[in-house]
Every structure is written in structure tokens, then in C-alpha cells.
Amino acid sequence: MQESDIKANLSLSNDQKSAEFPVYKGTEGPDVIDIRKLYAQTGMFTFDPGFLSTASCQSKITFIDGGKGELRYRGYPIEQLAVKCDYLEICHLLMYGDLPTKEQKEKFDNRILRHNMVHEQMHFFVRGFRRDAHPMAIVTSLVSALSAFYGDSIDINNPEHREISAIRLIAKLPTLVAMAYKYSRGEPYMHPDNSLSYAGNFLRQMFATPCQDYEVNEVLERAMDRIFILHADHEQNASTSTVRLCGSSGTNPFAAIAAGVACLWGPAHGGANEACLDMLEQIQAQGGVEKVGEFMEKVKNKEAGVRLMGFGHRVYKNYDPRAKLMQETCKEVLQALGLENDPLFKLAMELERIALEDEYFVERKLYPNVDFYSGIVQRAIGIPKSLFTAIFALARTSGWIAQWNEMISDPDYKIGRPRQLYTGPTKRDVPDIAQR
Ligand code: CMC
Secondary structure, eight states: OEEEEEEEEEEOSSSSOEEEEEEEEOSSSOOEEOOTTHHHHHSOOOOOGGGSSOOOOOOSSEEEETTTTEEEETTEEHHHHHHHOOHHHHHHHHHHSSOOOHHHHHHHHHHHHTTOSOOTHHHHHHTTSOTTOOHHHHHHHHHHHHHHHOGGGOOTTOHHHHHHHHHHHHHHHHHHHHHHHHHHHTOOOOOOOTTSOHHHHHHHHHHOBTTBOOOOOHHHHHHHHHHHHHHSOOSSOHHHHHHHHHHTTTOOHHHHHHHHHHHHTSTTTTTHHHHHHHHHHHHHHTTGGGGHHHHHHHHHTTOTTOOOTTBOOSSOSSOOHHHHHHHHHHHHHHHHTTOTTOHHHHHHHHHHHHHHHOHHHHHTTOOBOTHHHHHHHHHHHTOOGGGHHHHHHHHHHHHHHHHHHHHHHOTTOOOOOOOOOOOSOOSOOOOOGGGO
């Protein structure tokens, strides 16, 4: 961090107290005011629920310019990464800071392949769940359980342990997500096939059975890989901040990532892809494109629980670049499968068209986000809605673990411990039970 010549001054209108704080410049994005000494100097805290104006850390991994609708991993624009790289190259980039050379890629891919099986005992662990359990419930538990199966790599102060845990997580997540799916269908688990790509292998683990192999379709494989790339990291979002906060206590990486998975499940975050497809299906069932106007009125009147899912973002106040790429992929997949007239895609396009012209959305700068089209792609591939968020978790694991590792490697890292504005009762005595 580079200190700026500008200082921030705080003066209070009700007394003489004032304080000066350093201002730091990043390489891009807004400057920050370092208020770490605010409490010591003034006896006051800052108040920022929802972190609307608070940078919780410094990071070199991902940059978003929300106003311009730009996303970069380690400086590289997502539009270039999505067409020039595969997901494992992105994992390398996030973890080590740069794209792999040809030799490094070969080595890294092989390392991932060598870790994609899970301990056989984990299969029994899954059996404890009801068959109708939500895959996110299963995946959250399985990721947490990894610490019980791979306890030989959880010394967080050992960089080699941190690296091997990262490799294990990235390698095993597709196997765990496919296991959750197979379990829900009552089908046997498929072991990974190391002759396939990361994305191709995942599709096979999902859709092959011991009696019928699955031929990986190139377009679907590319689409799956793009879904992984677009979801890989997104700087300090709710789940990543959860991973950092959980990890800041010194807990093991599997436990910290499991906390991230749990956070991702919510409909305002990773659960939005499932909620978005639910929404499209409901509108379709009620009459489709003709009912769009009626639905939009409900959204704008803020009827309880009605939002245009897959729209809006805390950071993007412009088109989410991931949504553009996802829309392209959506067209490619539907064409490859002969589903060009897919009614849900038409419905989504119509909703987008109306929203982008409507004052309510324009005024609030609400644009489609990554989840708006990802559900349609996944549904076309044959993935059930209930698995969408687990697939998001699979992809985001690379970002989470890179962010966790960055935090642990930072010599200045401290346990996260927000403060509060207390508004409860002041001190009072406990009355005897007869007087309450
Ligand atoms: N539909 C209708 N109105 C909306 C929407 C929406 N999807 N999103 C925001 N608004 C309105 C909101 O009612 C508020 O209006 P007003 O100013 O009149 O009170 C204004 O826009 C600002 O919204 P906010 O809720 O204060 O914004 P936020 O930054 O706290 O929330 C968000 C961001 C993503 C949670 C929200 O836009 C939302 O709920 N979107 C739908 C869920 C969704 O698609 N989530 C996926 C996010 S991208 C994937 C990921 O990173 O997980």
C-alpha cells in the first residue's frame, strides 16, 4: 500500500477532538482511509453494517470496476480469460499470481488429477443423509468433513500444507458435487476418469453410469468450463469475506471453505441462480412472455418476496461482464442441443429487454448479473436446479482458497473482530422469578 499525500481529517462538532488518518492508494479503484487508530484516538467506532464503504482487507487477486462493468483476475480482463484459458489455468492464476507456462500447466493439471478421488469412507458418510437432502446441505458437510479425512495437511502455518489443501479442495470438489447428485438419484458414484478435462470429467461423473458411459460433448464441456471460470472469484463478496473471517481465527482451510459454502447458499448470493430459474419457470407456467408485464409490476411495487432474480449487484452498477459471457454461452449451448426456441431463454431475453428500458431498473442501475443466464445453460445441460449453487461453490473454491491463502500469508493478518453500536438495555438487576 502506498501512502498518499492526502490525509483524512475527522473533527467533531460537539467537542475539540479531531484526528488525522493516512490515506492509502491501491493500484486501481478508490483510495482508502486507514481508520485502525480511530478508536485509540477518539474512543469511537465507525458504523457500516453491510460493509457499504468498508474495505476489509488489501488484496492482489481480483479487481472489479462496478461503474464500468469490468472484472479482472490478477489484472487480466475476464473477457480474455474466458476465451483464452481453461478453468485450471485460472486456478493457477488465482493461487500463484500468474498464468502457467505450458510446462507449469501440465504439472499443475497432473497434480489436480492425482487428487480428484475422495477417501472411500466418504461414500458412507453421504449415506447418512436423506435422499431428498438439498445438495448444498450435503456439500457443506462434505467440505467440512474433508478436514477429518485429510488431517495431514491442515497446519495453516506450513505453506506446503496450505498448498496441498488448496490442490485437494480444487481437485475433489467436482467429485463431491457429483456424489451429492448421484446420491439424490440413487445411482452409483462414478470415479473420475483422468483422460478427461476437469470440466469433461465433472460432466461424466454426473451423467455416466457403470452400465452406460457418457460421451462428453465439446460445446457442453466448454460451457461448463466457462461457468467455472466466470464464478472462480469475485473479490470480497459475502462468502469470500466469510471464508476470510472464519479462517482468521486460525481454523483449518476445509472448515473455512465450508463456511463459505454455507454463506453462498443464500438466495441473495449463490442461491440466486436456483431462485432465478424458479422465477422463470413460474412466469412460464402462468402464461410466459405475456405475463412479463404483470410480473414486473409486482417487482416494482416491491410485493413481499418478489425481486427480479439474477438482476442487481452491490458492486456492478453497469452490465455484469459475466452475464454477457454467460448469455453467449447460453446461445451456443441451446444451438448445439437444438433448443434455439427454448421458451425460458426467450422469456429471460424479454425480461432483460423490458428491465433495461424501465425507469425503475435504470434509476437504480440494476442490470443482469451472472446468475440471470447461468441457470438456463445448466438446465439445458441436464443439471437439476437444486445443484446450481453447489456448482457455483465448486467453481468459487479456487477463489476462496486463494483469498484465504493470501490472508494467512500476510504478516499483518489478525483475527477479524468487528465492533458494534450497542442499542440494548443498560445495566439492570435480575429480578427474582416471582417478580418477573
Ligand atoms: N429486483 C428488484 N429490485 C431490486 C433488485 C432486484 N433484483 N435488486 C435491487 N433492487 C432495488 C432494491 O429494492 C432497492 O430499491 P430502493 O432503493 O427503492 O430501496 C435498490 O434496488 C438497491 O437494492 P439493495 O437491495 O439495497 O442493493 P444491495 O446492494 O444491498 O443488494 C443484491 C444487491 C444482489 C442482493 C440485490 O440486487 C438482489 O437481491 N438481487 C437479486 C438476487 C441476485 O440476483 N443475487 C445474485 C448476485 S450476483 C451472484 C453473486 O455474486 O452471488
